[in-house]
Amino acid sequence: MDPATSITRAKATTPQGTCYRVLMWEPCALPQECREAWETQRRELLGRMRDAGIKGARGLLSQLEKELKALTVKFIEAPLTQAPRAAFSFARAEALGEALQAHDAVLAYRLGTAAAEVLMQLEGEETVADMLTRWQAATPDMTWCEQPIVQAMSAADAVAWQAECDSEEVADTPEYTSGEFHHVTVLLHEAVEALQPAEGKVMVDATLGGGGHTEQLLSAGAEVWGIDQDPTARAAAKARLSAFGDKLHVVAGNFRNAAEMLRKHGVEQVDGLLADIGISSPQVDCAERGFSFLHEGPLDMRMNPAAPRSAADIVNTAPEGELADILWQYGEERASRAIARRIVQERAKAPITTTTQLAALIASVLPRKGKQHPATRSFQALRIAVNDELGALEALLQSGLSLLKSGGRFAVITFHSLEDRAVKRYFEHVCKPEIDRPEWPAPRPNPAYAARLVYRKPITPAEAELTANPRSRSAKLRVIEKL
Numbered sequence: 001m002d003p004a005t006s007i008t009r010a011k012a013t014t015p016q017g018t019c020y021r022v023l024m025w026e027p028c029a030l031p032q033e034c035r036e037a038w039e040t041q042r043r044e045l046l047g048r049m050r051d052a053g054i055k056g057a058r059g060l061l062s063q064l065e066k067e068l069k070a071l072t073v074k075f076i077e078a079p080l081t082q083a084p085r086a087a088f089s090f091a092r093a094e095a096l097g098e099a100l101q102a103h104d105a106v107l108a109y110r111l112g113t114a115a116a117e118v119l120m121q122l123e124g125e126e127t128v129a130d131m132l133t134r135w136q137a138a139t140p141d142m143t144w145c146e147q148p149i150v151q152a153m154s155a156a157d158a159v160a161w162q163a164e165c166d167s168e169e170v171a172d173t174p175e176y177t178s179g180e181f182h183h184v185t186v187l188l189h190e191a192v193e194a195l196q197p198a199e200g201k202v203m204v205d206a207t208l209g210g211g212g213h214t215e216q217l218l219s220a221g222a223e224v225w226g227i228d229q230d231p232t233a234r235a236a237a238k239a240r241l242s243a244f245g246d247k248l249h250v251v252a253g254n255f256r257n258a259a260e261m262l263r264k265h266g267v268e269q270v271d272g273l274l275a276d277i278g279i280s281s282p283q284v285d286c287a288e289r290g291f292s293f294l295h296e297g298p299l300d301m302r303m304n305p306a307a308p309r310s311a312a313d314i315v316n317t318a319p320e321g322e323l324a325d326i327l328w329q330y331g332e333e334r335a336s337r338a339i340a341r342r343i344v345q346e347r348a349k350a351p352i353t354t355t356t357q358l359a360a361l362i363a364s365v366l367p368r369k370g371k372q373h374p375a376t377r378s379f380q381a382l383r384i385a386v387n388d389e390l391g392a393l394e395a396l397l398q399s400g401l402s403l404l405k406s407g408g409r410f411a412v413i414t415f416h417s418l419e420d421r422a423v424k425r426y427f428e429h430v431c432k433p434e435i436d437r438p439e440w441p442a443p444r445p446n447p448a449y450a451a452r453l454v455y456r457k458p459i460t461p462a463e464a465e466l467t468a469n470p471r472s473r474s475a476k477l478r479v480i481e482k483l
């Protein structure tokens with residue numbers, strides 16, 4: 001497996017007795033002709049091996065074993081190294097990596113974008129099949145090949161294999177290669193100033209992205225926990241900020257679980273929490289990620305490539321009413337019903353699988369008016385639904401204050417009215433000492449009162465930023481301080 005596109009780990013455990021190398025892959029990672037040739041030729045070879053075994057023809061048996069090995073290389077191992085990147089994503093490889101890391105019987109492993117090779121030894125009564133069942137249970141969203149290749153290996157060969165893994169560079173390769181990771185940070189100085197970073201302070205950047213805000217927080221002396229659900233962003237930020245060493249901790253996950261994730265790392269309360277909601281430029285600009293109707297790509301839109309539901313899943317399976325609701329609620333698309341009806345008609349003929357296919361279909365329902373492409377609102381709506389963006393934001397708002405020390409600040413940058421409305425409503429709610437209702441004779445103390453508004457009005461980009469980065473035009477920053 002190519003070390004430039006694989007995660008390789010060797011453990012300190014010394015191999016003892018017979019070891020096993022297991023090669024497994026996702027069926028979609030192999031071209032159909034390879035799978036078919038492998039199945040038929042292997043079946044035929046195994047038949048001949050059985051006959052040779054019955055006759056005790058040792059010479060022939062070892063010759064056939066070599067042929068079987070060559071067959072595996074030709075139809076499985078070689079094609080897997082050229083397999084399409086999307087077949088076995090890095091994020092899912094990471095999930096498998098965690099399961100393998102926790103399993104004592106595993107001695108070393110290489111996880112690529114299309115296949116996994118694992119070196120292991122058996123313990124107690126455990127069989128190879130038990131091991132496979134265990135790893136499969138840890139990676140429920142993966143579909144494994146039915147018959148992984150299992151080769152027995154002497155302890156000496158296993159030591160050599162481990163050493164090979166040890167010497168390979170550990171890659172943290174971005175899932176998607178759209179050239180340099182280039183995201184222009186929005187409201188950089190305004191957000192950093194509001195968070196007041198300094199030596200000795202601990203901050204959380206819940207949307208690490210390319211690390212633009214985090215870099216400034218680190219430069220001011222703070223320690224930063226950077227969360228992102230996108231492996232490409234994490235890899236880019238790690239590379240960009242490596243000079244800050246252990247002042248930066250990169251955490252994989254969804255910020256909806258920020259408090260629990262940090263607690264697991266022993267972090268209870270911090271001095272600042274930043275969320276720069278939404279997607280990064282590399283996510284939009286990379287055609288393979290399927291966020292943009294301007295680039296032909298798979299209809300995907302997942303920020304976390306391991307998430308279970310892509311835009312194509314929604315477009316091709318959601319009932320018409322649900323589709324219309326998504327377009328209306330998250331895109332404020334007035335033609336939501338007509339677009340949903342058209343999608344359902346089209347998908348009955350053939351699945352809708354690409355961004356440009358969907359964009360053309362929407363454009364056929366909704367003629368272009370003005371500068372905006374007719375698919376703009378629908379694509380936004382689908383993206384919000386795929387990533388449950390409003391649900392994640394609501395969860396972060398609800399748990400954010402509990403993460404902060406007294407005097408700690410919570411800053412949120414949003415890019416559209418639905419998000420800003422949620423932040424505004426929540427921030428105003430926790431900043432009111434009292435609440436009142438028409439049916440009450442007098443205002444009552446607000447049990448949620450826990451913060452003060454740092455700015456009465458949202459901060460928006462200055463003229464210079466708007467000119468330099470038109471994508472910042474809808475950004476709004478709101479900040480509160482815990483009492």
Ligand SMILES: C[S@@+](CC[C@H](N)C(=O)[O-])C[C@H]1O[C@@H](n2cnc3c(N)ncnc32)[C@H](O)[C@@H]1O
Nearest residue numbers: 185207209210211212213228229230254255392
């Ligand atoms: C606008 S970018 C952040 C850019 C960053 N502030 C910078 O200056 O480079 C938003 C990032 O947040 C991530 N993100 C969005 N929603 C998330 C969520 N619910 N959990 C974790 N990461 C999320 C995206 O993957 C993306 O990388």
